Amino acid sequence: MKVLLGIGGSDDSVRALERVVARTAEVGDDLTVAIVENPRSPRSREEIAERTRAELDDAGIDAEIRQVEGDPGSELVDIAEREEFDEIALGGGQTSPMGKINVGSIAEFVLLNAHTSVKLVR
């Protein structure tokens, strides 16, 4: 399966990176990691790219890492459609201080607009 993982650097996106890489190693998916803009990310794009490279190397996976400019949700949907991905994977939301799940705006846009399956990683 051709999987497009979108990560912006929030904690839930880092968790999604770890899980999707582990899953890719298990089932042999064809993975592309898109690093998207997230102004609220606590990590820089370089940090995220390094982290992604390290995760991929540790798992022995050869996957493309792509820096994506512009609105993250619409870029991910567009790339998935143009390049015929089967699935978009994303972080599944942050939790509030008391543990409520809050779905972010990128995930919301992708869910409502993607023609592929969407996986939210919890």
Next chain:
Amino acid sequence: MTGPERYPDDRAGGFPSPPRTVEDAEGRTIELRVYDGTDADREALRAMYEAFDPADRAQGIPPSRPSKLGDWLDRILDDDCYNVFAWDGDDVVGHVTLVPENGTDSPYELAIFVLQSHQGAGIGTALIETTLGYGAEQGISEVWLTVERWNRAAVGLYEKIGFETTDAESFELEMAIRLDDQTESTG
């Protein structure tokens, strides 16, 4: 996930303090009391959540798996949180919790749960107002919450109490209230 970037300018005040006894719309006598930190209180709350209808969960809480429910109760019953229970006799039938982001000087996140058997009887309103009164007494000023936007009943209730919408851009509506300083008014 943190709270609102801004809070309403107007302050809301005059909320009642616990303990209080109210009569609900079904004529039941309901006591509103602060969580006393005992195991008995904790177990009574746990019993309410074990009886809770999963359809009334909100954004993943309360968790249904027993171990996860225990972890969640540990978090919200921590010393830096404020909790008020609604009692019908020996049973907890409603609960409001105030949980800070990081430390007692930060804004507090509010959540309310009322057992299905006691919904629609005015207990939620009394419980939230009483908890805000308690919070104000303890020096809290900023309180926020998120609510699923299709939950019109809850949104209406929060608005009636004085919450204002601070973010309508996401799946969940974010609402906030700024409390009057009630620390001096111990009447």
